[in-house]
Amino acid sequence: MMLGVVKMSDVALEAGVSKMTVSNVINGRPGASEDTRARVLEAVARLGYRVNPTARQLRAGRSEAIGLLVPHLDGPYYAHLAARLDTLARTHGYHVIIERTGASREGELAAVTPQRVRPYAGLVFSPVQIGTQDLHRAGLEVPAVLLGERRLAGEFDHVMMDNVGGAALATTHLLERGARRIALIGGRPDGGVDSMATLRTRGYRNAHAVAGVPVDERLVVDAASFTTKDGYEAVMRLHGAGVAFDGAFALTDAAAMGALRALADIGLRVPDDVQVVGFDNDAESEYLVPRLTTVDPDNDTMAERIMDLLLRRVEERDAGGPVADAVESVMSARVVVRESTLAHASGR
Amino acid sequence: MMLGVVKMSDVALEAGVSKMTVSNVINGRPGASEDTRARVLEAVARLGYRVNPTARQLRAGRSEAIGLLVPHLDGPYYAHLAARLDTLARTHGYHVIIERTGASREGELAAVTPQRVRPYAGLVFSPVQIGTQDLHRAGLEVPAVLLGERRLAGEFDHVMMDNVGGAALATTHLLERGARRIALIGGRPDGGVDSMATLRTRGYRNAHAVAGVPVDERLVVDAASFTTKDGYEAVMRLHGAGVAFDGAFALTDAAAMGALRALADIGLRVPDDVQVVGFDNDAESEYLVPRLTTVDPDNDTMAERIMDLLLRRVEERDAGGPVADAVESVMSARVVVRESTLAHASGR
DNA sequence: GTGAAAGCGCTAACAG
DNA sequence: CTGTTAGCGCTTTCAC
Numbered sequence: 136m137m138l139g140v141v142k143m144s145d146v147a148l149e150a151g152v153s154k155m156t157v158s159n160v161i162n163g164r165p166g167a168s169e170d171t172r173a174r175v176l177e178a179v180a181r182l183g184y185r186v187n188p189t190a191r192q193l194r195a196g197r198s199e200a201i202g203l204l205v206p207h208l209d210g211p212y213y214a215h216l217a218a219r220l221d222t223l224a225r226t227h228g229y230h231v232i233i234e235r236t237g238a239s240r241e242g243e244l245a246a247v248t249p250q251r252v253r254p255y256a257g258l259v260f261s262p263v264q265i266g267t268q269d270l271h272r273a274g275l276e277v278p279a280v281l282l283g284e285r286r287l288a289g290e291f292d293h294v295m296m297d298n299v300g301g302a303a304l305a306t307t308h309l310l311e312r313g314a315r316r317i318a319l320i321g322g323r324p325d326g327g328v329d330s331m332a333t334l335r336t337r338g339y340r341n342a343h344a345v346a347g348v349p350v351d352e353r354l355v356v357d358a359a360s361f362t363t364k365d366g367y368e369a370v371m372r373l374h375g376a377g378v379a380f381d382g383a384f385a386l387t388d389a390a391a392m393g394a395l396r397a398l399a400d401i402g403l404r405v406p407d408d409v410q411v412v413g414f415d416n417d418a419e420s421e422y423l424v425p426r427l428t429t430v431d432p433d434n435d436t437m438a439e440r441i442m443d444l445l446l447r448r449v450e451e452r453d454a455g456g457p458v459a460d461a462v463e464s465v466m467s468a469r470v471v472v473r474e475s476t477l478a479h480a481s482g483r
Numbered sequence: 484m485m486l487g488v489v490k491m492s493d494v495a496l497e498a499g500v501s502k503m504t505v506s507n508v509i510n511g512r513p514g515a516s517e518d519t520r521a522r523v524l525e526a527v528a529r530l531g532y533r534v535n536p537t538a539r540q541l542r543a544g545r546s547e548a549i550g551l552l553v554p555h556l557d558g559p560y561y562a563h564l565a566a567r568l569d570t571l572a573r574t575h576g577y578h579v580i581i582e583r584t585g586a587s588r589e590g591e592l593a594a595v596t597p598q599r600v601r602p603y604a605g606l607v608f609s610p611v612q613i614g615t616q617d618l619h620r621a622g623l624e625v626p627a628v629l630l631g632e633r634r635l636a637g638e639f640d641h642v643m644m645d646n647v648g649g650a651a652l653a654t655t656h657l658l659e660r661g662a663r664r665i666a667l668i669g670g671r672p673d674g675g676v677d678s679m680a681t682l683r684t685r686g687y688r689n690a691h692a693v694a695g696v697p698v699d700e701r702l703v704v705d706a707a708s709f710t711t712k713d714g715y716e717a718v719m720r721l722h723g724a725g726v727a728f729d730g731a732f733a734l735t736d737a738a739a740m741g742a743l744r745a746l747a748d749i750g751l752r753v754p755d756d757v758q759v760v761g762f763d764n765d766a767e768s769e770y771l772v773p774r775l776t777t778v779d780p781d782n783d784t785m786a787e788r789i790m791d792l793l794l795r796r797v798e799e800r801d802a803g804g805p806v807a808d809a810v811e812s813v814m815s816a817r818v819v820v821r822e823s824t825l826a827h828a829s830g831r
Numbered sequence: 832g833t834g835a836a837a838g839c840g841c842t843a844a845c846a847g
Numbered sequence: 848c849t850g851t852t853a854g855c856g857c858t859t860t861c862a863c
Contacts, residue, residue: 154835193538214562516849
């Protein structure tokens with residue numbers, strides 16, 4: 136049980152070989168006799184040697200850490216994704232490290248600077264503010280998979296959830312159950328750049344158009360950052376303004392939860408007076424009172440897809456071969472029907 | 484806009500000085516004329532130079548990253564803590580990197596190995612399975628603050644929430660509101676090592692003892708990992724076994740949420756038939772139906788305390804001076820009264 | 832099959 | 848005040 140840090144030269148000494156041979160054995164490179172290999176491994180075990188990732192990286196640029204850059208960890212969404220990605224990564228000898236960008240432009244730019252990103256074998260990045268141009272300018276040096284709401288044409292693999300489609304599904308579900316005045320909690324007008332909010336708003340409008348139901352613009356209310364509190368306040372504002380509604384589509388389950396609470400305070404029954412649908416299928420949504428109908432964006436499949444693409448890129452880079460074209464992958468969403476919408480269609 | 488990575492020698496060349504001078508200027512070390520300093524900084528700006536943290540670390544062992552080792556990110560608890568710590572760290576030029584240990588012994592041991600820990604300036608670690616001995620054996624080389632449920636005597640600073648006291652407060656609150664048969668959702672018998680569950684269970688028993696109310700052991704039901712699902716199932720088991728109760732203390736807000744849902748399914752009204760208290764004061768607990776009375780462990784103050792202690796240790800180490808004794812700090816909890824317990828005491 | 836030399840980008844220690 | 852030398856622990860290159 137020697138004290139101090141054991142380094143490769145210690146192992147070399149112990150095994151009676153050179154550092155280089157130790158390095159070769161440890162990295163599973165060919166060109167070492169069975170005998171030597173065994174001696175080295177034994178020395179490694181005896182001394183409890185572990186490579187120093189910092190040194191390896193300085194020299195080889197390699198590491199076993201995958202960076203996950205997320206705007207925040209407030210809700211269960213990114214936390215769950217992180218857990219999922221980490222589990223997948225570990226089956227391949229990597230592990231995931233999470234960094235918050237704070238959802239600000241500066242935060243995101245800082246997080247993708249070469250010196251912050253270099254320690255990672257690969258990067259999973261969910262950009263909120265910055266676009267392909269910034270990313271290109273930042274000169275991202277490590278394999279990356281972008282993740283997010285917006286379509287980001289460019290040189291990076293990109294996995295998106297189907298925001299427009301999922302929102303349309305949710306809205307159509309409400310329309311089919313007889314709702315005609317559907318509040319959109321967290322809705323946002325189409326602006327310069329797409330975001331989760333503008334895309335889901337688009338889905339809401341599309342569904343109305345298809346069904347031939349007009350949208351009363353007063354039903355579209357913003358909800359700052361889609362938290363429970365924001366959802367609560369949005370419904371309260373709606374009620375305060377005297378806008379009547381018989382359905383509510385909240386852009387997130389968290390916001391839906393706040394909306395449910397607000398409806399209870401107002402004295403409106405769910406689903407009898409107002410039917411409610413959320414988006415995300417958080418684990419908790421199944422246990423709300425009433426249980427929440429929601430859009431399941433299939434995050435588990437999404438996580439698998441992300442890790443798949445990223446590891447492919449990492450290997451591709453290690454192999455030093457040609458670089459495949461960027462892939463764009465859109466996950467498909469589905470509606471999970473629960474108590475907050477009527478069990479039976481009430482005509483149409 | 485030169486391509487490739489700009490290194491310190493490039494800056495030195497550009498500024499007409501040596502690498503060492505560049506290093507001194509960049510690190511704000513004294514001993515550089517105003518003139519030189521200006522020239523260097525200008526060159527840095529012109530070339531867009533940024534230090535390579537890997538190299539710096541290999542040489543100096545220093546970094547600006549603080550590692551936060553948590554068992555999981557399932558609930559809002561650690562996610563919120565991470566956000567809080569990160570915000571605090573950034574005001575001091577550090578940033579927080581989160582790693583999941585998976586709450587397993589192996590996961591925790593792996594996370595604290597020298598090579599995993601070395602990249603950090605400091606460590607915040609919430610151990611679940613491993614104890615002071617393991618930590619000592621692991622030979623933690625970086626300043627660390629332990630965080631957690633259990634009392635961990637030893638060489639490390641330690642910030643704890645008041646599990647026993649908080650649980651006693653919650654239980655006393657229920658007793659004062661007239662509850663006499665209080666289910667303990669997630670309760671666990673005192674075993675070899677303290678854990679969040681055994682400590683809160685102890686508080687529950689203490690409060691009963693003080694009030695002179697006996698505990699019916701059938702009211703103490705385990706709840707695997709204290710999730711919403713676990714809370715739901717625990718109450719259902721209780722009901723299935725025909726155990727009556729007029730109060731419920733859930734070890735976490737998440738479990739309380741599941742308990743509320745189960746009570747609704749059973750047809751018991753909260754707080755009229757059963758009064759419910761949670762623990763954590765999650766942001767969502769205020770928006771549940773009914774709003775949840777809960778124990779607020781004062782996580783924000785806790786985060787400040789943690790960062791405070793850690794940065795002090797980091798500076799201490801940088802200064803190379805004597806090492807101060809380990810500090811143990813227990814945060815104090817309070818009860819936040821909401822709808823899930825009766826607004827007026829009903830005698831006693 | 833194995834090893835010696837060189838150096839990744841940076842900084843501590845000392846010399847000037 | 849500024850520069851030179853050495854070396855952190857590892858891997859790439861190339862010789863044996």
